[in-house]
Amino acid sequence: MKPLLEINNAVKTIYNDNQDLNILDGINLKIYPKDFIVVLGTNGAGKSTLLDAITGANKLSSGDIKLNDEDITHKNLAKRSHYISRVYQDPKLGTSPRMTVAENLLLAKRRGLPRRLRLRKLNDNMEKFKELTKDLPTLDNRLNTFTENLSGGQRQTLSFLMAIIQRPELLLLDEHTAALDPQTSQELMELTNKVILEKELTCLMVTHNLTEAIKYGNRLIVLKKGKVILDLDKDQKAALKEQDLLEYF
Numbered sequence: 001m002k003p004l005l006e007i008n009n010a011v012k013t014i015y016n017d018n019q020d021l022n023i024l025d026g027i028n029l030k031i032y033p034k035d036f037i038v039v040l041g042t043n044g045a046g047k048s049t050l051l052d053a054i055t056g057a058n059k060l061s062s063g064d065i066k067l068n069d070e071d072i073t074h075k076n077l078a079k080r081s082h083y084i085s086r087v088y089q090d091p092k093l094g095t096s097p098r099m100t101v102a103e104n105l106l107l108a109k110r111r112g113l114p115r116r117l118r119l120r121k122l123n124d125n126m127e128k129f130k131e132l133t134k135d136l137p138t139l140d141n142r143l144n145t146f147t148e149n150l151s152g153g154q155r156q157t158l159s160f161l162m163a164i165i166q167r168p169e170l171l172l173l174d175e176h177t178a179a180l181d182p183q184t185s186q187e188l189m190e191l192t193n194k195v196i197l198e199k200e201l202t203c204l205m206v207t208h209n210l211t212e213a214i215k216y217g218n219r220l221i222v223l224k225k226g227k228v229i230l231d232l233d234k235d236q237k238a239a240l241k242e243q244d245l246l247e248y249f
């Protein structure tokens with residue numbers, strides 16, 4: 001099978017404390033269609049830097065990134081956002097606070113098209129948005145609520161829906177449930193898993209939660225000091241226990 005995303009020899013060097021430091025230190029990774037990869041690693045291991053390199057938010061010092069065989073290493077963030085979407089840890093990122101839930105969903109649905117919101121377009125899509133949110137206790141009946149008035153959990157659910165409403169080629173989840181209370185976090189994680197499996201999305205999910213890391217996904221990688229030090233396939237991951245993972249931290 002051909003990889004969807006291929007990262008070859010990715011190095012990111014920063015100048016810190018009077019010396020060069022490789023915060024990504026020769027990462028090689030092939031992500032295949034429908035992979036749901038959990039990414040673990042200690043603080044500072046390079047997880048966010050890796051996601052930034054994939055989205056184009058941060059350029060590599062050397063190495064290359066290919067999506068469907070096309071070299072995207074030098075494509076900017078805006079161009080890559082047509083096919084790569086990301087949900088952040090911070091509920092304030094990713095949604096426009098002065099817009100309603102429905103308006104945010106419409107913007108996400110029209111990603112890549114001119115950023116104009118027409119009332120008619122909003123009305124045309126209202127039924128679809130109702131359908132999308134109807135089984136979600138956090139967002140049901142909230143379509144006309146201004147996003148700034150939503151709770152953190154509601155905003156994260158909205159950010160997630162915005163990330164998948166236009167099927168992304170690659171979905172990046174950057175500790176997207178970490179800032180939520182345990183119950184809300186679990187609900188969003190269940191929704192995430194359901195959508196990824198139903199829509200057969202390809203996903204890279206960063207988490208610090210070992211229970212989540214064991215339960216979800218078909219592959220698991222561990223980053224340490226900018227290197228991939230463990231890459232487990234489906235069967236190896238299925239046999240994994242939390243105790244096994246602790247030794248990498």
Ligand SMILES: Nc1ncnc2c1ncn2[C@@H]1O[C@H](COP(=O)(O)OP(=O)(O)OP(=O)(O)O)[C@@H](O)[C@H]1O
Pocket residue numbers: 014016023041042043044045046047048049050
């Ligand atoms: N622009 C920068 N300037 C200096 N140091 C940086 C910069 N960006 C990242 N770093 C450092 O690079 C290392 C990797 O950071 P990164 O945020 O990718 O880690 P992480 O694995 O996502 O950590 P966390 O789990 O804490 O979010 C850290 O030591 C960080 O301090």
